[in-house]
Amino acid sequence: MIRTALAAATLLIAASPAVAQTQQEALETRHDRALAAGYKALMLCSAIAIAERNGASRSPESVAAWELTGVQAPLDAVIRDLPFTIRRGPEGEVAQVAVEWATDMAPRVAVNYGADTGCSALPIGAKVEGGEPSAATKPARPSTLLALAASQEVSPALVDAVGSAFEDRYGTGTRTTAVLVSHRGNIVEQYQSDFEENVPQRTWSVAKSIAATLVGAAVKAGDASVEDPVGLNYWRGGGGIDPRNAITIDHALRMASGRYSDTPGNRTDPLYYGGSSVDETATAWPILHPPGTVFRYANNDTLIAVKAIEQWLEFYPPAGFFAKLGMTHTVAETDWKGNYILSSQVWTTARDLAKLGQLYLNDGKLPSGERVLPEGWVKYVSTPSGPQPPTGTFGYGAGFWLLNKEEGVPPDTFAAIGNRGQYVVIVPSRGVVIVRRGEDPAGAGFDIAAFTRDVLAGLGGD
Structure with a gap:
């Protein structure tokens, strides 16, 4: 105990x-x-x-x-x-x-x-029979700091950029735990002392990009289409039809369902920490705008996109998909009823996230050549179709953020982004994946665009 x-x-x-x-x-x-x-x-x-x-x-x-x-x-x-x-x-x-x-x-x-x-x-107030706590513990891992490692010479500029991520250059008060840069098969990585390559962290909203990837796998299998309604079967009767029945998987992935949410991102605290279920928390919000007309970043939209493929996930759970990608240190968690919380609750490592990014660099194909995402899926998730965020400089595709307007960043750059400083930046034209993990405190922001520019500059031309 x-x-x-x-x-x-x-x-x-x-x-x-x-x-x-x-x-x-x-x-x-x-x-x-x-x-x-x-x-x-x-x-x-x-x-x-x-x-x-x-x-x-x-x-x-x-x-x-x-x-x-x-x-x-x-x-x-x-x-x-x-x-x-x-x-x-x-x-x-x-x-x-x-x-x-x-x-x-x-x-x-x-x-x-x-x-x-x-x-x-578990829900608030739930009582669990657990017997007496066990005194068994596993030994603590000694603190280590892994050195940079790569199969080719690393430029001083790249070493400087990666090292500076652990300081304050890219945001005062930020706390970087891991950085990994993958460039055409060569990897540079560095970790904070409490972390190493097999220690996972929560992805937070990087999970939304993982959710979009799983939707893509379902589409590739022929079991879903992004034009399908989310299938929650809202009210029908008395000659009327609930307009929420028009919400498609595409609307949900693009944060354009038109539904109300109580806060930006609709914090979803009852689900994330309160022990409620996805069904209780995410499905019943009312509609305020026609689907596809207004951008509103919301956890609930990702959750209903996942609900749309939940029958497919029963036969092809995330763990199996992760195994195919070699993401063997990744776990997608569920609520206590077994619904995947793929808006936030995935735990993984920097190396596994780099494998996710590499899948997109490879146009949805595994190193073996097997295609696991549909042809054109990379373009689909990285294209700003439909309404866009009304503030900020990043655009939005389908489950991924877009850095297409950032000065000094290639316009094909897109990223998975999560709370507390989780980033997976994918630059197809440069063959680069950049992973930055953090535990940034509330109010501290890591400048991922500046970091991306410096990493790309450190990698040189090509």
Whole structure:
């Protein structure tokens, strides 16, 4: 058993709210604590269990220093002091993580469901029979910093760009954990001391690009078309048809469903940390605009695109697709009902993300020559068809961001981008994939366009 030793009296929420709080404020405070506990349980479970699956290790202290620091407000002020317990199974594997948050409620629990689907957060208040926690632990990995490695001479300019990613050149306060540059078969990589090549991190919204890739695989198999309705079968009756039935997979991949969301990106906290399911959280939002007319970046749109191919995924789960690509250190997690949370909840390594990027450099074909994505899929995901983001300089394709207007960056450049500084930049005209992993705190931004320019300059012509 691993358990924090802080005094519970100072950590657990009081049974009744402070007098100065309104009833609603007290309710929101309590809800924030429940979310913070779910966040902590899931991060500890996933980070440690999947690292050990990959033959590496993470300690709770390492997760606290990286994944559990710099979280968005108001969770950040709560999360670090919540007591936790890690329960291990008979073979020493992580079985559950429980985090206490209220004296009158069960702890928040994340359960490890196995090598292929990782950990899931259970609903708030769920009680789990886990028996006595096991004292079995795996030894902590010693801190190391891998040197740059490549099969050809690396230019000083490229060494400088990669090294500077771990400093503040590309954003004050950013925290880079890994950088990998792949150029025509040659790889340069560097890692922060708590990470190495087999230690996974959560992809956050890079998972949206993985979701688009899986949709492409379903299209290649002939089991889906991007023009198909998402198939949620909204209301029909009384002579009327719900306009949401017109939403296609293409609309969903391009963030153009026309549906309402409560915040930009519709934070989806109840699903990500609250233990709700994809069906409860993502499917029922109302429509405000005709599909295909307004860009609104939303987790829910990716989730309904994945729902559209869920029957295909039952026969061809992500784990099998990852194995084909050689992404053997990647796990797509699910909610507790088994729905893939492919808007965010994938854990993977820089090397595996480089293999995803290489698939796109190879026009959807494996090194063996087998085609796993349809002809023209690269153009499809990287073409700004339909409505575009109203702010910022990046465009949007289908599940990928576009750097087509960035000065000094080739116009065919597109990227998978996720929270806390996750980037997979693909430059087909240069044969380059750039992976940057981070645990950037809320409010700190990594300038991926500037980094891309410097890396490409460091690689020289061709």
